Amino acid sequence: MTAQTMTQAAQAFLASLDDGQRAQATAPFDTPDHREWTYVPGPRPGLRLKDMSEEQRRLAFALLDTGLSERAQQTARGIIGLEPILGELERVSGTVHFERDPELYWFRVLGTPGAAEPWAWRTNGHHIAIHVTVVGDDVAVTPHFFGANPARVPSGPQEGLRALPDEEDLGRALVLALDDDRRKIAIVAETAPDDIMSRMDPVVDRKAMPSGLAYGDMTDDQRELLRGLVRHYLTRPTPALADEAWARVEGAGLEPVTFTWAGSLEPGIGNGHYYNVLGPTFLLEYDNTQNNANHIHSVWRDFANDWGEDLLAKHYATDHREDS
Numbered sequence: 001m002t003a004q005t006m007t008q009a010a011q012a013f014l015a016s017l018d019d020g021q022r023a024q025a026t027a028p029f030d031t032p033d034h035r036e037w038t039y040v041p042g043p044r045p046g047l048r049l050k051d052m053s054e055e056q057r058r059l060a061f062a063l064l065d066t067g068l069s070e071r072a073q074q075t076a077r078g079i080i081g082l083e084p085i086l087g088e089l090e091r092v093s094g095t096v097h098f099e100r101d102p103e104l105y106w107f108r109v110l111g112t113p114g115a116a117e118p119w120a121w122r123t124n125g126h127h128i129a130i131h132v133t134v135v136g137d138d139v140a141v142t143p144h145f146f147g148a149n150p151a152r153v154p155s156g157p158q159e160g161l162r163a164l165p166d167e168e169d170l171g172r173a174l175v176l177a178l179d180d181d182r183r184k185i186a187i188v189a190e191t192a193p194d195d196i197m198s199r200m201d202p203v204v205d206r207k208a209m210p211s212g213l214a215y216g217d218m219t220d221d222q223r224e225l226l227r228g229l230v231r232h233y234l235t236r237p238t239p240a241l242a243d244e245a246w247a248r249v250e251g252a253g254l255e256p257v258t259f260t261w262a263g264s265l266e267p268g269i270g271n272g273h274y275y276n277v278l279g280p281t282f283l284l285e286y287d288n289t290q291n292n293a294n295h296i297h298s299v300w301r302d303f304a305n306d307w308g309e310d311l312l313a314k315h316y317a318t319d320h321r322e323d324s
Contacts, residue, residue, distance in 0.1 A: 002066070002240055003137045009063040010113035010121055016056045021047055029111030029119055035202035035307055037122075037129050039145050039297065041098035044124045046108030050101065060107045064123050067132045067141060072236040078163040079127050079148055080105060085158060086149055098126075118312060127297075133308025135315045140308035141237045141245075142300055149295040151288055152269065166232055167286055167298045168267070171275045174225040175261045178213065182222070186213035192263030192274035196285040196297050204283055204301045211278050212260035226259055230277055233284050233300045245302075252280040269294045 017025055025047035027033075033045060049057050065073050080102045087100030104125055111119030113134070123130040127147030133140040148163035162168075178186055188210045198204045215226055230249065235242040249257075256279070263273035272289035283301045288294070304310045 002139050002238060003134050006063070006066045006121070006132065006134055006139065007113045009059070009066045010109050010119075013056070013059040013063050013107070014109060014113070016053075016059050017047070021051065021056075024051070025107060026109050029117065031110060034110060034120070037124065037131065037143065037145075037202075038200050039127055039129050039147055041100075041104075041126045044106040044108075046106030046122070046124065048103065049105050049107075050103035060123075063107065063121060064130065067121075067130060067139075067237055067241075069235055069238055069242065072146075075146060075163065075236075076123075076128055076130075078161075079146060080125070082148060082150065082153075082163055083126065085153055085156065085161075088156065089150065089154070100126075118308065118315060120308070131307065133311060135308055135311040138311050139241055140302070140305045140311050141241055142302040142306045144233075144236055144300040145298070146236070147295075147297045149291060151294045151296045154269065154294065164296050164298060167296060168288065170225070170229045170232055171261070171286055172265070172267065172273075174222065174229060174259060175265060175275070177222055177225055178218075182213050182218065185217075186259055187261045188212055189262040192272045192287060192289050194287075194289050196274075196287045196299055197276070198283060198285055198299060198301055203306070204303060206278070206283070206303055209276060209278050209283060209285075210260050210262075211258040213258060214255065215257040215259075216255035223254075226257070226277070227254075229259075230257075230279075230284065233277075233298075236300065248281060248302075248305075249279060254279075256280055263289070264293075 014022060052060060068076060083100045083102045090096045105128065106124050109121045111117060113119050118133060118135045120133045129143060129145035131143055146164060151162060153159055153161040175183065175186060197209060215223055231246065234245045258278050261275045264271035270292050272293040274287045277284040281303050286298045288296045
């Protein structure tokens with residue numbers, strides 16, 4: 001059902017475009033830059049919201065919404081809504097480096113929606129990077145990135161607004177719930193790294209990630225907090241896709257999943273901090289250090305199924321095998 005809904009939304013979006021727009025918004029599934037991505041400001045491949053009509057924008061967001069839960073839909077719009085706020089903060093402080101425009105988000109469809117072969121769609125811009133791969137009735141949704149700058153609006157009409165509150169609060173609740181001995185294992189550094197360590201790598205090096213306290217070594221209450229943190233990230237996509245993702249996590253086993261923290265335990269601007277959750281099949285990363293620790297980067301990666309790799313391998317093994 002999810003794949004069919006995405007197909008219909010992608011077809012409706014593409015049908016609304018003229019030839020020039022469609023040329024920008026589409027590419028072959030095997031385009032060389034398929035796995036290139038970024039979360040910093042700047043141009044992307046695809047068609048910008050700025051270059052769409054109001055109806056085309058509606059259809060573009062309708063496509064985006066097919067891959068997100070209701071909560072994540074609001075989160076994505078909140079992140080986009082931070083752009084003019086950030087622009088005004090930078091203007092007042094005299095630190096303007098980039099154009100901050102809520103219409104600088106790009107939509108792109110790779111391959112042909114509804115065809116027998118795999119296809120994909122993506123929404124990219126400052127602090128939003130949604131990558132969805134569709135193979136038959138199956139859907140993969142990682143890499144999945146949300147960020148927020150400012151993490152907490154420091155002044156103005158929307159002072160105190162937070163676009164990603166739970167990403168921060170759930171992680172801190174877990175580290176503060178640890179007793180001293182377990183906290184010493186979970187905290188691996190007094191200073192947080194200056195960004196998520198997986199960066200924008202097409203493939204994550206699992207061995208390069210620090211690992212701290214294992215789920216299997218936590219108390220029941222601490223385990224519940226860790227499960228809640230993982231579920232928060234995994235419920236960014238629609239409920240059906242979230243349930244599939246959680247089933248894969250449970251299937252690989254929760255015992256070896258580790259929680260790692262670095263940096264300050266105190267909330268508030270100026271207190272840089274980082275955490276990751278590292279499992280046999282997945283990685284969650286969160287960093288809030290830039291802009292005086294008021295700038296969040298958070299990502300969900302799947303070691304086997306980023307870019308739909310696992311789905312594609314199964315597809316090619318079954319549908320493209322040579323006749324004996």
